[in-house]
Amino acid sequence: MSTKVLISGASIAGPALAYWLGRYGFETTVVELAPALRGGGQAVDFRGRTHLTVLERMGVLDELRALGTGGSPMTFVDRRGRQLLRLPADFAGGDVEVPRGELAQVLHRRSLPHTEYLFGDSITAMEETPTGVRVAFRNGAPREFDLVIGADGLHSNVRRLAFGPEEDYVRHLGYYAATWQLPNYLGLPPGSVGLNVPGRLAAVGGDHRDPTRAGAFFVFASTELRYDRHDVAQQKALIQDAFAGLGWEVPGLLESLRQAPELYFDSISRADVPAWSSGRIALLGDAACGATIGGMGTGTAVVAAYVLAGELARACGDHRTAFARYEHTVRDYAQGCQKGGDRTGPFLAPGTATGLRVRNGLLNRRWILDRMLEMGKQVSSVDLPDYTTELSNAVASGVLGGGVGLRAARHRG
Template sequence: MTNKPLSVLISGAGVAGPALACWLARSGATVTVVEKAPVLRTGGQAVDFKGGTHLELLRRMGILEEVRRRRTGGADQTVIDSDGRRIAVMPGWFTGGDLEVLRGDLAEILYERTRDTCRYSFGDSITSLTETASGVHVTFESGAPRTFDVVVGADGIHSNVRRLAFGPEPDHVTHRGHYYALVDMEPVVDEPVMYNEPGRLVAVGGPKAPAFFCFASPELTYDRYSAAEQKQVLADAFRGMGWRTPEILAKLDRAKDVHLDSIARVALERFSKGRIVLLGDAAAANTLGGVGTGLALVAAYVLAGELSRADHATAFERYEATIRPFVKAAGGNNAGPFLAPRTRGGIWLRNQLLKRRLLLSSMAKTGEKLAGGHFELPDHAW
């Protein structure tokens, strides 16, 4: 970056992309963020930060106090039977880490911190990537073609950049036997509760929390951009379920927002190809594994730091060498069987585990390490 500012295109305005944009802009890079959605996407599930490294990253970004102000509280969730009687408790400290916030709130905070130093282009998407000797020539659905020094795919598990540069999604994304859904709908109960039947989970209630569904299923075909189709998948999957599930399903049609997706894992031999690199879920998603958001923030800091002090090839090698061990260690985690066990025996065993504080504490500490919560952050002159 001694001759001219590094020009970087980031695909994705969720969490990983704006986090990277924040650090790159501070290092002097010229940053453009392109996002397929027409506006910043709000709502979504709660995400959490675990360990001193995550909190220090938020502090260095200047957003720690704002994230704390918007925290969800990480409330305990009561596991109930079909009559509404308490069976066990999913502790808030186990699911919420040290600090929990809605994904949409975090995305908004990051956007607010970067919109004046980076260029955002909403309602647009990359259509082709052609690498040349001096950069990556990029065409868009609506914007004019441009050439960038580096392109970063931070566009989630269904990454467009990964598809264009690394090949079709089925080559890299593996369905892990369950689906999950978040639905912004009218509340049914005031306090957070979760109810299971074999292969199915409904969790509702709690401050600011959308309804959460999880169910076992082979891979499904549906339009990910059609709310009506997603609602129909949920209605079919949870038909006949006990407790107050019929009442909850009756509210689906009036739901403001729905997000249904597979619990899946992304596996790649490399995170980069030439001048194109992947970040966050696009590189190494392990859906609902509890480590994605925190590790994405660590990875963004590492990638920006390496790009600020070396050419792209060297920077990508160092970035991968640092982050790959975390991704490999977290790869075996699968939240589906824990949230929605396929048998009544499995549900009983899960509920017994929830009563073992020492085991839960050990699991939480492992998740903290996998998410980079104890990673030693290098210092950068930003």
């Protein structure tokens, strides 16, 4: 009998884990609060040997390269639209940059043949039993699974239910960020151009696929705000208040916000969980070690999903052994990547006029910019086992039998 695994979250980490678990013969279900796969969002990037190795082993690297944006240049202007700083496309683009929504579609499609997806539902309670985890859902009937994985982001529902309240693990870093889609009425090319004033950035850029569409990206400094994360109207009002009175193109962008059907709005925060598992329940991606922006969270989530699935297959579903090996392999690497998120807000929207002048002055010096580009390529890495080859060899030699590992033998490379 195969191991039944429930994954909470269908963004990036969840489908990536489901893909690998399906390859190894696990019976996998993904539950997602949203009614359908979420599109849109900012471009996300993959950097360095570790990210590319996992993408290649998944068989998606060439597909993502074909979808790649080529990077997104960033231009910062003053209230009169005069250029203060321009950063080239490779400054933030990494080795492969793709729209987040398109990455989600690729991972969902790859995982679908061996995964049950439950959209428009969420976990309301979990009870660990001697043989599994009894799970109650908001809409569906209760079910029992062998394991539950929280891949549901910085505000993880699984972490709250199994580990404790969010405030015990998530720390606000002093900024908020928002993105939404709008018509490209300014005729902008891909990339972004944004007004920078102390503590605020209001940016907009053309869509990489559709020249008639554009995306807005706003960042502002603030103490921690109390608001309903599911109340879009309330979030729009917070953004309107934060950017009221600014010139340049900001009034038009705020007007487009009123009409936007979808909005991403969240604090720039980080999650630090002392232990990533408790009994039969484990955390993955931002739920365990998250940084909202700038912490290479997407690449880290894909790497962590690869390791978690591989260790579960290697241990034949023995969650105690697998969870310990997973955390031992990934934690230091993930925390090294996560540190970049601490600097994102102050970099994008320095809190003072002096801070803005210093950043612009430094990065307008070509040798300093070149040095930062070089440093950006020197990302953290970790040596990863080749689980597929290892499991295939184990099946061939008779060490592994049953369901776990059999699909790995059929899907080499």
